[in-house]
Amino acid sequence: MENHILLNIYKYVIEKGDMGICVVDTEGKLLIYNKKMRELEGVNEDEFEKRRALEIIDFETEKSDIYKVLSSESPIPNVKKTYWNKKNQEVTYISNIYPLHYEGALVGAVEFARDITQLEYMMYQPLRRYGAPLTFDIITAVSEVMRDVIDKAKIVALSRMPVVLVGESGTGIDMIAEGIHHDLRVQNDLFITLICRRDENTILKQIKKNIAGKENITFFAERIEYLSIAAQKKIVELFNNHSNHKHMLIASVGKDPIDLIQEQMLSKELYRLFSGITIYVPPLRERKEDIMPFIDDYFQRHRDSFGSSIQGLSEEVEEIFLKYDWPGNLKELEVLLDEISSLLTNETVIDLHILPAYFRWKIQQIYDDGMEENADLFIIKNPNDIRPLDVYMKEVEEYYISKALDFHQGNISKTAATLGIRRQSLQYRVKNYKLNKKSENIDS
Template sequence: MDKNKEELLTFYKFATEHASVGIHAIDTMGKTIIYNKKMKDIEGLHLTDIRDRSILEIFQFEKEDSTLLKVLQTMKPIFNIKQTYWNHNGQEITTINDTYPIIKDDQLIGAVEITRDITTLEKLLYQPLRRYGEPITFNVITAVSEAMQEVIETAKKAATTRLPVLLIGESGTGKDLIAEAMHYFTTSNTENFKTFFCHRSDKAIIERLKGQLNVNDNSTIFCERIEYLSLELQKDCLALLEEHRQSSHLFIASIGGDPIDLIASGELLKELYYFFASVSINVPPLRNRKEDIQPFVDDYLTRYAHRFGIRLEGLSKEVKQLFMNYEWPGNLKELEILLDDIMSMVTNEEQITYELLPIHFKWKMQSYKSSTKSPEDFVFQSHKELLPLDDYLREAEEYYLNKVLDKYNHNVTKAAEALGMSRQNLQYRIRKIRK
């Protein structure tokens, strides 16, 4: 190996080992080739635990559950797979994984998985949306989409009949707001709305629930994320609820995913699901009702102005477009956290501009930002200094090549065919624009 290649390999090794994402690469036989420090921290394993062993043997899962093995079979990348599991240190971990095939000379030689640990973010997103010290009623829920209007109408009817209700939706969608609004739709008694945050091994929650159920009033009992209770605690919870089925309490529960999937995976007790499912309400994720983003932002800024005296007009045109293009995996809670970060940096600005966005969000926005440019913006931007023709052509070529590569999942052979050039010619052009 010549000196330049040896130095380059040293840099690659250092970058891999110190990356903030987990990296796990295997060959076509499932043998581990790369397993960096971050991946060890996430999964609670060491390189000695996995060296010379197939990943099937290590993790003891079926073939169809492994994205690495799926990629080996299909030779197609898999993006944004969210997984929650117990690692080998007994910690509950949530990750988002991107998995890619590794191709050399048109031959598959392995697969690599890039893992982002979002455990801390997940826990943050499980927190309820801010109450601002006032009761949550249907009138103060800022949602204009047709989907949310249907949710609200169904919730009002369920509150009136006082049948058990199951709220279904991802973390951060505002299920807790719907539950509280249902309570205030039938009563103004603040003290009678009781939330029970369900945790896997919290036996004390059953005692607290028992104490509240024995109170002879019209309480609203909201059991948040019941699938997080262990199955044994779910059975205890069901037994208590059955005892008080004929009481005047309004029973509401929430779950974070499809109930059939949760029951099949052993996370949700079927009988507990049946108890609450007299009325099931699906609260849609924010990515499916983006018309609710602007009203939420406006409401946030109004409340912020009342509390701190800092008034902003709203989002700049650029930021508004970025917010509409973004998928919001953390839903309204993620938007609220982002607005908190932004407002901490506001000085004398009149709008929320791109410059105010936190750096971590800007990184996520890079692909969305480039995709929002219209053809006219790309060709000619009147407010910017004009580029020399050679510089413009180089920028245009880079833009077009990157779009084609994205379309074919960075398969150089297929991209070259689509562009009507040889594989070698395309590789040369890619190297040239990336210098």
């Protein structure tokens, strides 16, 4: 094939590919800046033409990693970036940047950017909204402790006092926060969730952008202890400098805020900013009477949305669900129900054989404790027990990794060494499988 034909093919592949590509020479002149990279950066056609006309990136202004690669001639792999692009969209991508050499001399650098915005969102998504505003009426909790939580939350909404919600991930804290927002006597214009596990510079920019506007906002800062103390102090300054009594402040932490202050994970100033009142949201294992109402509501919506025949759980599965501790709380239960529902055809009840393999591995200890004579959950007893091989192998791998993490108290480096895989590979699997490990035990 002739060179000019190959060149046109290469240009087409680069422009149409789903990975962002940016190539510059040693002077910063822009050689390649494909469509996907323009989408990630939020650069429209006019801006792109202006940038292409200049043919140069302002390295000093942008403090770009490409500049660092050109200076050091060393690659910078696997850099996760979360920021607001020029179209005011929150974007997250993983970037790999490499120096380009020709005949031993540096001639430029190339950046490959893989868009993981949706994956990142799915990792930290709250309990599903079900297509409607999440008010207190939608919450299916019937336990006395959760009714007390909702009563306190309604008082918070009535008084508009700032509040700290204390509880484990997946307990439904996000539901309580949004319930407060919708229960305000004078409604706010926006409900904004600040996911503090992400890049804190993005969080600060998001606050700066919204705090000084005319709109009245409910800010929900999810897991504020993940922010550095320096970032926490900046947030206090921002809210103190832009005093708007119509803004509503809600924050969540994973455990007792006093303990977090003593461990220097939470600043006293930030705690005071949010702590007009503190509400403890108990984990699901302490309020198991909320399990079946949540499941009944889930299956009701499934019947309404998909016309399915599913009515509920068999007695055996219900007993298992009520005995299991649900370390991932309501979020773990919801994800499990999602997986089960994806396999439904004309079933009316969920029997043991329908449960995913990895979950049957998890409840092995329940069977060992005498709940059932058949301790081996993976003996194939009938055709219904047979699952697609790739599904089965994925579930077994997830269980195996989960147990390895347990043995090493959630330490990623030690577990990866034991499994004989790269640390980054294990981190990817942990996120992909949404394994329920305490974040403070996982070195990231």
